[in-house]
Amino acid sequence: MTGIYVHIPFCERKCNYCAFISFSSAENTRENYIDMLDSEIKSRADGRKINTIYFGGGTPSILSSSQIEKVSNVIKQNFDLSTLEEWTIEANPNSISEEFLKTCKKLGINRISIGVQSLSDTNLKKIGRLHTKNEAIEKIKLAKQYFENISVDLIVGLEGETGEVLCDYAKTLLSLGIKHISCYLLEVYKNTKIFEMIEKKEFAPLDDDAQIDAFEKLSDFLQKNGMIRYEISNFAFPGFESKHNIGYWTREEYFGFGISAHSFLGGERIENAKTLSDYKNGSKKVEKLSDKEILEEIVMLGLRCNQGANINSLKKLGYDISKNEYFSQYIKQNILKTENNKIFLNERFYDVSNTIISNLLPN
């Protein structure tokens, strides 16, 4: 299994909560970037079989059809897509058009992930999104005409968005036929607009406990309606789990193309440069994982999703996790369970998983 991630760092405007690398840039910068992407893909490609592709950002839907085609074609020409199972593109409601959808469909993209974030016009405005509730609903309906597999992103923790409010949003979204929801807890970083707004009391997100309350209510609702919480932040109807994301949790290989993109190849975690000029020079951070780091990854990634961590894989690398000082306590407290030589974290403890996972890391 190998995946490809392509990072498109452009947005029409930066969202107020975003601490991520994105540029709201001129057309020629985008064009240049697409050229850089092309040459990166060409130089690193090895023609291997690819199972999943993910165009993320930023806002990939901001690209013109010809730009999307250009990148897609470079991938097609330099890799073997005969066994491709899933190809996702992220899109914002306001930049979804018929033309965009048609282009995607034509290229073979079969999954679209829409950044809805909220269905409150007030909150959408406050967090700096450019769409409204109605526009989001309309664009989902439109996308639905071209794609069966639609995912939406929701943020949990916005002002006034309690569990009841979120369940209401979920009801609307499910009725539109979406197959997958990613729910992210609002994270406030210091150098963001939202941080300033909170300081100035222009925005009042839910406090941590209320956020988790809301999240749990939403999670219960989605599961009651047939979705599976297959990872901390991800819910899907059976069969619609994101294969690309599961690849991350099961430590499959992936290429990451584009500025600040991450790759995992040949036991190395590779991070592309974070500025355009460094990226153009092809500078990268390469980290060869030690056995201990591999162990840490297996525990950390396996426990944050329903894939579990394989006890034998850990043992082979010299870590008998059952001897960890917390292990038997967690089993007794029903925090962990073992099945088929794998350890799983009880879904009810996902929201406090940092404590549990860090305790279970090898010394």
Place this chain on the structure above:
Amino acid sequence: MKDLKKIRNFCIIAHIDHGKSTLADRLIEMTGTVSKRDMQEQILDSMELEREKGITIKLAPTRLVYEYENKEYILNLIDTPGHVDFTYEVSRSLVACEGALLLVDASQGVEAQTLANTYLALDNNLETVPVINKIDLPSARVEEVKEEIEEVIGLEAQSCPCISAKEGTNIDQVLKAIIEKIPAPTGDESAPLKCLIFDSHYDNFKGAICLVRVFDGTVKAGDQILMMQTQKIFEVTEVGIFVPNTKQVESLSAGDVGYIAASIKTISDVKVGDTITDATNPIKTPLPGYKEVQPVVFCGIFPVDGAKYGELKDALEKLKLNDASLHFSPENSSALGYGFRCGFLGLLHLEIITERLEREFDLDIITTAPSVSYNVYKTNGECLEISNPSNLPPQVEISKIEEPIVKVNIFTPPEYVGTIMELCQDKRGIYKDLQYIDKRRVELKYTLPLGEIIYDFFDSLKSRTRGYASFDYELSGFEQAELVKVDILLNGEKCDALSMIVHKDKAYNRGRDLAERLKKIIPRQLFEVPIQACIGSKIIARETISAMRKDVLAKCYGGDVTRKRKLLEKQKAGKKRMRKFGSVEIPSEAFMSILKLDEDDQ
């Protein structure tokens, strides 16, 4: 033949901050003992902590050479600590001297420690020479302070040197007074060797080094010496003096202050206060030595990492060599594992030892709240000395408990008398006396339970009097009191390291305060954790730490696994300062929180 008449052995005694180390610096400079290039402030305070806190903890001897009236004199200065906790160190240095300079701040006047140190000097038959310092200050009141010295202490002060150690004014008068007023040592260098170990420290290359005052005889490399108390014999490898760094010399003889190295590998073979004599021709009777000092404040010290128990033990043994007043014995706590119950001279001493363990030995330690030692009489007639609250027998087996009581002298400007009396009352003090020394100074006498003083008495006194009051205390005995043990249950399990012995009337408040404080300090856990304070089986307070809700890395941006891994590694590393107690994880600072109980009330 050496002329004893040209030797003076003296020390400087003073209240803290009256300028002792600065005067020592000036004397060293004036006599050219250290070149200008090597001179630094507080030159005798070699410990990092001493310079930082501006205090002297250890004795530091140095030899000054001074020409006076065409004769060359050797002046051996032994610097001494000024804090009440280190009275014992002061008294050790006094035995090695014939005289003392009593340094008094010209604006502060006589303070609690001035008096306490003078009494020590008089007890040791030292010639005490008053010196008034800081005459350069605008607030200096030289004449009044002279009168204070005469009235309060009873020393003649009209002709005493009035100096500014800071500016170097009249330092020659101090040197003159040392030579003229302090008697020369007596002794016979051809008699059998008799010297007193007044301090010791450990050198990784030379072994244990004895700091000695030679009273009779001569000692040189190659001599066989006998430690009279431990009955151990060693061959001297080196003798020397302090200038103030060590300098090897041919021999030390009667009247000298210096050091002896003898490849002594076992730290406990050197006992401060012991007498060294010639192994081949020993004297019959040793010098009186020192009375064994009794620790009054106790606490548990545990390694944060249980595996470092051995390192902690080594470190305590090394500190003990320099500091005979440090006591320790192994202790096992259900919450903290293996460690040591340590005894100290006071809170500052405790603080200094714990800081030295962390800085000089690079150890991460957990200290439990300080306690005093109680006499506990059981109904079966047995009497126990309990310094660890968790060892207190059940209430029903106790017929009575006695707690240590101290006599306290407080010097203060009169306007603070009211607030000080209130503080003493609150601390279960009993008023004894109040005297006006002059218009500006009042001396207050109280007796107080030591257990109350070790909580926050120092800090409260300082803050209530804006630092103007000084105080000194001495142990006066034991008195019966209605004391109970308050235990803390975490998740229903008794956490021994958090138990405390308190007066019955204060138990409810202390228990409630501690439970509240622990609730603030202990982070939320995966499950709800009840905190209960109880006396015996009776619950007197309850708090609940609600379960942790949010501790999650929600998003994995574009497969950035490394960032996540590093965050979790960091979280795991942070856990090293936590103690696991049952399924509850407690940060190390929680164990000191009992001490800080009263701070928030202010």
